[in-house]
Amino acid sequence: xxxxxxxxxxxxxxxxxxxxxxxxxxxxxxxxxxxxxxxxxxxxxxxxxxxxxxxxxxxxxxxxxxxxxxxxxxxxxxxxxxxxxxxxxxxxxxxxxxxxxxxxxxxxxxxxxxxxxxxxxxxxxxxxxxxxxxxxxxxxxxxxxxxxxxxxxxxxxxxxxxxxxxxxxxxxxxxxxxxxxxxxxxxxxxxxxxxxxxxxxxxxxxxxxxxxxxxxxxxxxxxxxxxxxxxxxxxxxxxxxxxxxxxxxxxxxxxxxxxxxxxxxxxxxxxxxxxxxxxxxxxxxxxxxxxxxxxxxxxxxxxxxxxxxxxxxxxxxxxxxxxxxxxxxxxxxxxxxxxxxxxxxxxxxxxxxxxxxxxxxxxxxxxxxxxxxxxxxxxxxxxxxxxxxxxxxxxxxxxxxxxxxxxxxxxxxxxxxxxxxxxxxxxxxxxxxxxxxxxxxxxxxxxxxxxxxxxxxxxxxxxxxxxxxxxxxxxxxxxxxxxxxxxxxxxxx
Amino acid sequence: xxxxxxxxxxxxxxxxxxxxxxxxxxxxxxxxxxxxxxxxxxxxxxxxxxxxxxxxxxxxxxxxxxxxxxxxxxxxxxxx
Numbered sequence: 001x002x003x004x005x006x007x008x009x010x011x012x013x014x015x016x017x018x019x020x021x022x023x024x025x026x027x028x029x030x031x032x033x034x035x036x037x038x039x040x041x042x043x044x045x046x047x048x049x050x051x052x053x054x055x056x057x058x059x060x061x062x063x064x065x066x067x068x069x070x071x072x073x074x075x076x077x078x079x080x081x082x083x084x085x086x087x088x089x090x091x092x093x094x095x096x097x098x099x100x101x102x103x104x105x106x107x108x109x110x111x112x113x114x115x116x117x118x119x120x121x122x123x124x125x126x127x128x129x130x131x132x133x134x135x136x137x138x139x140x141x142x143x144x145x146x147x148x149x150x151x152x153x154x155x156x157x158x159x160x161x162x163x164x165x166x167x168x169x170x171x172x173x174x175x176x177x178x179x180x181x182x183x184x185x186x187x188x189x190x191x192x193x194x195x196x197x198x199x200x201x202x203x204x205x206x207x208x209x210x211x212x213x214x215x216x217x218x219x220x221x222x223x224x225x226x227x228x229x230x231x232x233x234x235x236x237x238x239x240x241x242x243x244x245x246x247x248x249x250x251x252x253x254x255x256x257x258x259x260x261x262x263x264x265x266x267x268x269x270x271x272x273x274x275x276x277x278x279x280x281x282x283x284x285x286x287x288x289x290x291x292x293x294x295x296x297x298x299x300x301x302x303x304x305x306x307x308x309x310x311x312x313x314x315x316x317x318x319x320x321x322x323x324x325x326x327x328x329x330x331x332x333x334x335x336x337x338x339x340x341x342x343x344x345x346x347x348x349x350x351x352x353x354x355x356x357x358x359x360x361x362x363x364x365x366x367x368x369x370x371x372x373x374x375x376x377x378x379x380x381x382x383x384x385x386x387x388x389x390x391x392x393x394x395x396x397x398x399x400x401x402x403x404x405x406x407x408x409x410x411x412x413x414x415x416x417x418x419x420x421x422x423x424x425x426x427x428x429x430x431x432x433x434x435x436x437x438x439x440x441x442x443x444x445x446x447x448x449x450x451x452x453x454x455x456x457x458x459x460x461x462x463x464x465x466x467x468x469x470x471x472x473x474x475x476x477x478x479x480x481x482x483x484x485x486x487x488x489x490x491x492x493x
Numbered sequence: 494x495x496x497x498x499x500x501x502x503x504x505x506x507x508x509x510x511x512x513x514x515x516x517x518x519x520x521x522x523x524x525x526x527x528x529x530x531x532x533x534x535x536x537x538x539x540x541x542x543x544x545x546x547x548x549x550x551x552x553x554x555x556x557x558x559x560x561x562x563x564x565x566x567x568x569x570x571x572x573x
Contacts, residue, residue, distance in 0.1 A: 077565065092528055208572050218566065260546075268557050272564075278565075474518065
């Protein structure tokens, strides 16, 4: 196959056969929708760490950061480190997600605000899932095609078939149980190129001799200066709560502590990996000086693999990339199908079917979402562009979520106006030529202001709804008896 | 103030009283209370004992952030 040796091919096929077989084996244990979507909330700390690392770490992230660092230096790290200051908040947020005891983030919007907001969020989340999967598939296919010479389209279809088979069969149980293996592969992917690259570039001192000192600054003059980075960090924190897969990532642990440790420290491992990606990009700036421009810079990652790694390790790297695609896409696909099945299909199309029916619908929707993501992949301008687009739009939905958790007076009208106002402000600011930082700042200010002002000017949510929601938040996992006492119907953990 | 405004004002007060009126569970009193959920009432409710898990974990997490930033900076200085 293309430029791959027999050893590389053997490594790739052994990996793929093992991972697919495992997914199919685990699928025998998935009997109902709770197991498919939330793994029956039984995951321990280590599985939660692995899940947070693998669902939050994708090959396209590495490709984007390596490409950006190749052009602007270590500052390219901020395309992923924009979440580093949000990470401590994961410690505080994860028990909130767990205590809500919801399956999807749309459940939050529906239970806290209104049915219309739940439906609106469901459609938004489905869009995000398709966007993400499209980005992941595209990024991986670009790199693997660059290494092997196999057609990009063929790789797209092959990788997609694998994660569909894997995710549709085994749901969240399958994805999380393989996350240990995928996690190891992600770390391998992050650091494997560095020793080979440093050797070829003349070590660290070789890098400093051959590159402009600006390439070693964590703040770049162009593309990522202090103000836009600050605003990306703030947007990242605001939007983190509204990322649709986080209900499963942060809420599927057996205990609150498992959720805290898993979400927070799984992400810290990812931040560590990000340092490796940025350094790889800086090494590439020496080895491939002038070979790629702004538009083609994301190809440099594949070029490094091809040029630097010996036979066998190239296969391992390809397996690592495919591993992250399978882990992330399967998790997104499962979360997306949970959203559709529970928040749209069950509520509006067929409320009275048995669980087996919903499980089947969930699996069909998983596959359908993937087709949508393939279409997205074709129109993606760049991996980094898609990342920034995502961070921006998810923040607009994060505003009402933060306000709704913190402030009982927030209501559905305020939430709707906040989303509409912030997104409109952002797009207007962009059209009139404001810089990225100002676009984000103005949108966030308008969003928070509207959420507060409109809520205060209109009637609050019904007291029963609010009491139910805040009672959940004040009932730690393990004290569900208190919920029965106030006659709250919550799925038993 | 018209009738509608009066209604909103009265309902607002009732709404704001909902969260504080929920009795704290045993675990919440022993360190499992959540800072973000109680954010707007922290001036009245905060005690280390009540928010122990949040406080310790949050501070430790910031320590990790500082360590990672230091590691990132240190790597840019190697060989300079």
